Amino acid sequence: MAETPWTNTLDYDYPDMTTVDDAAWAPAREAAIEVQRGRVETIAADAAPASVANVLHAYALSGQELDRLQRAFGAVTAADGTEPRQRERAAAAPEIAAHHDWITLHPGLFERFGQLQHRIRTGQESATDEQRWFLDQLILKSTVAGAGLCGADQEQLKSINRQLAQEEASYSHLQVHEAQQSALLIESIDELTGLSESQISSARAAAQEAGYASGYLLRLTMPAQQPVMSSLKRRETRRKVHSASVKRGSLVGEDGRTTREIGARIAVLRAHKARLLGYENFFESVLPLRTAPSREAVETMLRRIAAGAVTRVGKEVQRITEHLGYAPEPWDLTYGIEQVRSAQSVSGAPSRTISLDEALERLFDAAHRTYGITVVEREDLPGYVPGARSFEVFDGEISTPGTGLGLFLLDLYTRSTKSGGAWMNGFSVPSTLLGSQAVVTNNLNVAPPSEGQPTVLTKSEQRTLFHEFGHALHALLAEAEFPQLSGTAVPRDNVEFPSQVNEVFRELYRRPTPPGTVPAEDQLWGKGYSTAEHLAAVVIDLAWHTLSPEQAEDAAQDPQDFEDRVLADWDLDLPLVPPRYHGGGFKHIFASAGYAAGYYSYLWAEVLAEDASEWFREVLTDDDALAQRGALFRRELLARGNTRDPLDSFRAALGRDPSPEPLLRTLVPEVPASTG
Incomplete structure (x- = not known):
């Protein structure tokens, strides 16, 4: 076993991150890269007939040490990105990119893949359906990445990568730094009227931690609209918070650039990369690896959703104006939404806030009732970062520690070194080839309570908890031979689908409401606003990534003006609804390529999720029927991951193709139910 930065491992081969030596990351990474390079060269040089064993299995196992190392580093750095770790991330990024290029573009390896594909197709080598799928995906990814380019073009491609x-690492580093600088110091407690005692205590503790002798520090989360704005009663305080939030992207970094400018440069480089690969734009270059059939299909769906969202926003603003008694500004919208919700008791949802203990009880109970699993806390296991909690997940009833499906690690609280937003990471994934099981993390940014006080989650945080646990379940319940296909390793525009479906199980704990007492409009209260702000971010992403190199260079001259024109073209230039993210604060698409040209994935996945959620809602009041559908969904969809076309998994679970009508009904209730 290669040297690692940690000195001890726990159940499920989970690294004990309390024993990490941060100075060891770089040499361990370099050694792991060399190990994989040697193995790939061996595969490519092998003169024996290509087989599943000497090509496919050998390749899948070639980078196991590097993969394990990068997973651990990514998990701990996102949750606790100290300056040394941020520097290591920046230093490692170009090296890792070059290594991945070396493998993806390796002519000998690509040739061996082709040889094996030919032998399987001609009956000279047998293979399972998963092995055939994996091989086809590897060849597709290599082709799309430029494996067929000539030597000079490949060198240019590697340079761009x-x-x-480097630019993506710079964007991430500056964004984390700006988030720290953007925290808002409030001098008087009166300005925080409307916040809970726990939130106020947390803000006071944050100020003390930051070195302020007095006052209250409000740290900003990633989206434009900050959660506290729905509770703050003073308009001036809401205005201050809003102003601090939307101006992000203006801080100048050490190299004299803002994140807006770095993001624009990234878009330019991606456009040049796409042209080199023979595509019109970056979106077209990644489309073969997605489930969406075409750009036209994506934009047609988005424009239908946009029309419904804009219509609903107008109705919501009118109702908020009537309730508040004045014309709202952008910093009044989420406050007004909550005020109307409270006054009208709309949606039949659970109380706005519940304790963390109750939220976790609901979360794990829903998973037990739907999928038959049991989750128990493992207080004997150390957290991978300070304050993280560890849970073991069993298939069925509780058994001997270490014999379950895997571990679920929860890092709930915000810290100054933590990335914004909420996400899932994995230290390992289930793989019969590796003999590994899932060790997954969920990360939120909840304000820690004051000492001696319980943690209380808002309605939005409860939803996020269920959402992220949906990602965790996708990994924990996976069944795959190859780690590269396991769990959440699905196309980017499909990965959010299971997590969005998991949100429906919050409805198991709603207060019952008599039929007909809650109007359809009230059940969907606030949906127009939330969809419009999200959709504005989606079209900004699409706009940057559907440009030619020349168009991208032109847009980069004034990134904000470019985005303003894009929103106007989509009729989403709504003065009261700023985009959820803009180019200066869009970690999803500029801190890495993960969601680049793919932030539409959330809405594309929501089409699938709303359809599947309606399917589950039909049986939420019948535990036996819920368990039956849960077992089918688990077996045919969650367990399958990317071992086959994810749309085939949808059809196998629900018995039909997905329909967009359920999602459209959340925006325009008069859309009729499907009769198919």
Whole structure:
């Protein structure tokens, strides 16, 4: 076993991150890269007939040490990105990018893949359906990445990829730094009227931690609209918070650039990369690896959703104006939404806030009732970062520790070194080839309570908890031979689908409401606003990534003006609804390529999720029927991951193709139910 930065492992081969030596990351990474390079060269040079064993299995196992190392580093750095770790991330990014290029573009390896594909197709080598799928995906990814380019073009491609890795790391570093600088110091407690005692205590503790002798520090979360704005009663305080939030992207970094400017440069490089690969734009270059059939299909769906969202926003603003008694500004919208919700008791949802203990009880109970699993806390296991909690997940009833499906690690609280937003990471994934099981993390940014006080989650945080646990379940319940296909390793525009479906199980704990007492409009209260702000971010992403190199260079001259024109073209230039993210604060698409040209994935996945959620809602009051559908969904969809086309998994679970009508009904209730 290669040297690692940690000195001890726990159940499920989970690294004990309390024993990490941060100075060991770089040498361990370099050693792991060399190990994989040697194995790939061996595969490529092998003169024996290509087989599943000497090509496919050998390749899948070639980078296991590097993968394990990068997973651990990514998990701990996102949750606790100290300056040394941020520096290591920046230094490692171009090296990792170059290594991935070396493998993806390796002519000998690509040739061996082709040889094996030919032998399987001609009956000279047998293979399972998963093995055939994996091989086809590897060849597709290599082709899309430029494996067929000539030598000079490949060198140019590698240079662009190295530049992209450096720019993405710079974007991430500056964004984390700006988030720290953007925290808002409030001098008087009166300005925080409307916040809970726990939130106020947390803000006071944050100020003390930051070195302020007095006052209250409000740290900003990633989206434009900050959660506290729905509770703050003073308009001036809401205005201050809003102003601090939307101006992000203006801080100048050490190299004299803002994140807006770095993001624009990333878009330019991606456009040049796409042209080199023979595509019109970056979106077209990644489309073969997605489930969406075409750009036209994506934009047609988005424009239908946009029309419904804009219509609903107008109705919501009118109702908020009537309730508040004045014309709202952008910092009044989420406050007004909550005020109307409270006054009208709309949606039949659970109380706005519940304790963390109750939220976790609901979360784990829903998973037990739907999928038959049991989750128990493992207080004997150390957290991978300070304050994280560890849970073991069993298939069925509780058994001997270490014999379950895997571990679920929860890092709930915000910290100054933590990335914004909420996400899932994995230290390992289930793989019969590796003999590994899932060790997954969920990360939120909840304000820690004051000492001696319980943690209380808002309605939005409860939803996020269920959402992220949906990702965790996708990994924990996976069944795959190859780690590269396991769990959440699905196309980017499909990965959010299971997590969005998991949100429906919050409805198991709603207060019952008599039929007909809650109007359809009230059940969907606030949906127009939330969809419009999200959709504005989606079209900004699409706009940057559907440009030619020349168009991208032109847009980069004034990134904000470019985005303003894009929103106007989509009729989403709504003065009261700023985009959820803009180019200066869009970690999803500029801190890495993960969601680049793919932030539409959330809405594309929501089409699938709303359809599947309606399917589950039909049986939420019948535990036996819920368990039956849960077992089918688990077996045919969650367990399958990317071992086959994810749309085939949808059809196998629900018995039909997905329909967009359920999602459209959340925006325009008069859309009729499907009769298919």
